Amino acid sequence: MTATPSGETGPATRDRLPFLRRLLSPLAQRRTLATSLLFVLALVPPAVVREGDDETLPSAPHLTTRPEVTCLHQLLPLDATVAFFTEADGTARLESPSPLYYTQSQLTPRLLVIRPPERWPSGDIDWFVGTLSDPGSAQALANRYGLRVRGQCGPWTVLGRVP
């Protein structure tokens, strides 16, 4: 067994060093160095994709098969124009428009519109969908405008005009 004498390089190292020197020698040129730095920069892990104000979106891949959406589809005719509300008095207060966007997305081809409650008695709209958590307030709202509670589909309360 022979050890490599101190101060000398072994056979493998002797072969590798010139290769590395040849490989890295272009870095002495500023242009190659700058381009190499760009490539290295691209290899550094980037910041993760932003998760921001859209946390309320459901994360199930099959959105339309959610039972509450199916329930909405069964209650509302395809050609319906539907008024959207969020409050017990029938108004739509949208701190963020996301509930409106999401509900309209699920209801197509039905059209989701905003109608102030004072226009509800005019009769131009027969269907109303809201996000009320309290069934009692939904019933009170229905009574006030001569409507009927047609169902509760997950977070959505559906009111309809009495035929």
Add this chain to the structure above:
Amino acid sequence: MTLLAGFLLPTWLGLAVVGACGGFGRGVSASGRVLGAIVALPLGLGLTSAVAFLWIATWRPCVGTAGEVGLELLLAVLGSAAWWLRQRSDAGQERQPASAPRPGLLLAGLGSLALAVGGWRLVRVWLVATYRHPGGDWDALAIWNLKARFLFWPEGWDRAFSPEIAWSHPDYPLLLPAFLARTWIWLGDRSWIVPAATSLAFLLLVVALATVSAYRLRGWVPALVAGVLVWGVAYTSLGFNQYADMPLALYFLATNVLLLESAHNPGSRGPLVLAGLAAGAMVWTKNEGWAMLTALLASEGVVAWRDRLTASEVRARALAFGVGLLPLAATTVLFKLTFAPANDLVDRVAWGGLVDPGRLATILGRVAGALASYGPFRLPLAVVLLALVLVLGVAVPPALRSAATSLAVRLPLVLAAYCAAFAVTPNPLEWHLATTLERLLSQLLPSAVLLATLAMGPIENRPAAPDSRL
């Protein structure tokens, strides 16, 4: 299988159109054919989208889905016949790509690794984003995929353009929604896979197009630089997944690439026709496409005047571009005249903003700030680009100087148009800037990267390879 056919037919149509324009002729190099294949899908997708919209708006009740499929097939067959005829008569010789020096092992290895790792990261983050929000981010849900959801239905589809849902911008053009709706109709189901796969296709294609184009015009290492930097744009765009901004970025890039190709092969009118087609797809994708088209015509006009082109040459170029532009631009105008309500910005435009120095200063400051913070790298993409150009210098190949000058004029013109839109917006300025700036920059940056890689000086002092073709 139906889903695959939904993407294969536009690809076939796109290939046929590119072939009919001489993109796969006998004299075209391998890299030219790859470039043609890359632009084929987005061009075919734009055409099928227009066919689908016209079918939905007119013949759907009479001919059913089979009629739409038949129409697309007919177009693809006609395009293929034109391609075959072109092949028979084609004896043209493409000017070969710029002599590409064989890259050093270090740069080739590092660049390829960076691009491969970037591609892997892009797909991985796209998967995560798609799993979390299969319907796309907010504007996808509220605008692009919502329109597609309306168009899917045989009855009530025109409710997509109701002023009652002005928040969904009913006047926005329909390239993306009509294509998604048409593919859903084929499937018989509004599968989340369609918008998700379409968005990924656009992201991968924008990186591929920038890379291949930079290779053809400048060689291997600039191609890797372009690919890595445009990957940065595509990655950033996953913060607004499934919007129409990256499709628009791709069509704008394709238009610019094809104009550069036309400058590289001045004898061939095919690239100009294809550039017109891509420009038509711009206006069929987003309203910003009109700003891009206007800037394009202005910049090409300025350069034609500077180069003292003869009237007959200008006419011939304009004719070729116009032939390509016509189908999708006409579809867009038809949509605007028949279905689209007035645009909210145009309807309530506040002209006074154009002469309000404080407002203009705010806009310029925010644009500069957004540019200085854009990108996924540890340094802003614009800073990286600028540093690279400063270190490498500027050396545009003589044959491309006019086209590069035109692009260099065009990009600031589009940005100026965007700034003017902010100046006159009736919406709260801060909100408008905060919600759109990053997306608007994403539309322009791939083309800016192409311009920078086209203009940059030589990276390595190495002898040219004997055969630089792919």
